[in-house]
Amino acid sequence: MQDLTIIAATGTALPAPRQNRHYIAGAWVDSAGDTIDRLSPAHGVLVSRSADGTAADAEAAIAAARAAFDDGRWSRLSGRARAAVLLRVADLIEANVDDFALIETLETGKPISQARGEVAGAADLWRYAAALARTVQGDSHNALGEDMLAVVLKEPIGVVSIITPWNFPFWILGQKLPFALAAGCTCVVKPSEMTPSTTVMLCDLLAQAGLPAGVVNVVLGYGQTVGAVLTAHSQVDMVTFTGSTAVGKQITRTAGDTLKKVALELGGKNPQVIFPDADLASAADAVTFGTYFNAGQCCNAGSRIIVHEDIADDFVARVVALSRRVAFGDPLDPATQVGAIVTPEHAAKIDAAVQAAVAEGASVVLGGAALAVPGLGPQFYQPSVIRGVTPGMAIARDEVFGPVLTVLTFRTLDEAIALTNDATYGLSAGVWSENIHTCLAFARAAQAGTVWTNTWMDGFPEVTFGGMKQSGQGRELGRYGLEEFLEVKSLVMRV
Numbered sequence: 001m002q003d004l005t006i007i008a009a010t011g012t013a014l015p016a017p018r019q020n021r022h023y024i025a026g027a028w029v030d031s032a033g034d035t036i037d038r039l040s041p042a043h044g045v046l047v048s049r050s051a052d053g054t055a056a057d058a059e060a061a062i063a064a065a066r067a068a069f070d071d072g073r074w075s076r077l078s079g080r081a082r083a084a085v086l087l088r089v090a091d092l093i094e095a096n097v098d099d100f101a102l103i104e105t106l107e108t109g110k111p112i113s114q115a116r117g118e119v120a121g122a123a124d125l126w127r128y129a130a131a132l133a134r135t136v137q138g139d140s141h142n143a144l145g146e147d148m149l150a151v152v153l154k155e156p157i158g159v160v161s162i163i164t165p166w167n168f169p170f171w172i173l174g175q176k177l178p179f180a181l182a183a184g185c186t187c188v189v190k191p192s193e194m195t196p197s198t199t200v201m202l203c204d205l206l207a208q209a210g211l212p213a214g215v216v217n218v219v220l221g222y223g224q225t226v227g228a229v230l231t232a233h234s235q236v237d238m239v240t241f242t243g244s245t246a247v248g249k250q251i252t253r254t255a256g257d258t259l260k261k262v263a264l265e266l267g268g269k270n271p272q273v274i275f276p277d278a279d280l281a282s283a284a285d286a287v288t289f290g291t292y293f294n295a296g297q298c299c300n301a302g303s304r305i306i307v308h309e310d311i312a313d314d315f316v317a318r319v320v321a322l323s324r325r326v327a328f329g330d331p332l333d334p335a336t337q338v339g340a341i342v343t344p345e346h347a348a349k350i351d352a353a354v355q356a357a358v359a360e361g362a363s364v365v366l367g368g369a370a371l372a373v374p375g376l377g378p379q380f381y382q383p384s385v386i387r388g389v390t391p392g393m394a395i396a397r398d399e400v401f402g403p404v405l406t407v408l409t410f411r412t413l414d415e416a417i418a419l420t421n422d423a424t425y426g427l428s429a430g431v432w433s434e435n436i437h438t439c440l441a442f443a444r445a446a447q448a449g450t451v452w453t454n455t456w457m458d459g460f461p462e463v464t465f466g467g468m469k470q471s472g473q474g475r476e477l478g479r480y481g482l483e484e485f486l487e488v489k490s491l492v493m494r495v
Ligand code: NAD
Pocket: 163, 164, 165, 166, 167, 168, 172, 190, 191, 192, 193, 221, 222, 223, 224, 226, 227, 228, 231, 242, 243, 244, 245, 247, 248, 250, 251, 265, 266, 267, 268, 298, 299, 300, 399, 401, 427, 467, 471, 472
């Protein structure tokens, strides 16, 4: 434990707490409800005090979005005009990266360098969605008979509820909101009650960029109150949700009553398969990054390692050596690579998963316990490597959402594919080999929305992302990211 790389508190002066209100019809609105305090997971200080929205707040936000959609102030603009606004938002985000990143770090506990990357990356999502706004187009049919003509239109689906989680609040908002706006939709956004601030801060930029009032509304609060209304309401046409599989299922049930469209980005338990002919140094680097990025609180955590048994000892030794060098501690230090765990309850859940694995017969090679960082709170979990794992153990099947890597072994390609697909999730998978035939055979057989080959977690706004099986439905990013928010209408004409 002593040889882990720990970064003590920087002692940086923290900003005064933010007061977050709802943003409805272009105005800041107080809630009749209570407030929700968010303490920095790393520092234990108050970062924000936010409205604890009521059902009435959610209904007011939906009414504002409905009115803005129906009068066409956004939905009937040209793609060119919508793109101009989205591009201005991208510029404004870029001009404010440091302010957004600081608050993102304080609310989530993630390292400041990664928060900066997240915010700058989100600006690029807005820029890409602006380009897509000019590509909305349908189809025509002119071979239906001499006097017949049909035109297939793509229209904005309407009012969209956007519900986001706490782990990448600003990035995940960027995977949804600008694409919905590019399509011409109006939106009600509910960020996680734990990390609402950057979503609230964005509202100022939307107004500065010239987005008409009512097109984007933000209502703060809990899932069971505000989220439930955004999911059930008859005036909402679509829900796009990122979060846990359990809540995704609940949302699908609730939304089913009004048969609104539901798009879901849910959990994962993502394997990385290492063949003996792989570049083991690169694979070990990627496995280490894929496990500890965002302290493992990442739907794309690539921490279910499936390694060929001939190289298992060598590979685990490499990963353990790299894990010891991961710098964890104060998220405000630019050198920190792994920050705090989001809540004490979640830190306890991570530890319970590790201890349950040990009780089932697995062994801890590294870490396996919480750790207090000098000058900071206790919400840190050591980079952890667990061996002796068998496919039936809970730790091999359930999302841990912490900096914990598990090792399974295989002998043949077929066995590696079977282990990969023996999962309720299907978000992403990785394969490491210098043999293109091995890689392609694996990639084609893997049940996963994304398969990375000799890399991990490279993402691009252009490349579609989403999950199979219980990792979700629908897709984000790329042109599918726009299509999700478009409805199809056929005009059939006798002419
Ligand atoms: P969560 O499901 O607990 O909460 C997500 C959001 O849903 C929050 O805003 C919450 O307030 C809201 N919510 C809760 N109950 C609700 C209800 N009944 N109706 C409507 N809304 C409700 O998830 P979390 O803990 O914030 O995030 C972690 C989870 O998100 C992990 O499972 C992770 O894998 C997943 N995730 C997936 C992706 C992806 O792209 N596939 C990305 C990031 C996170």
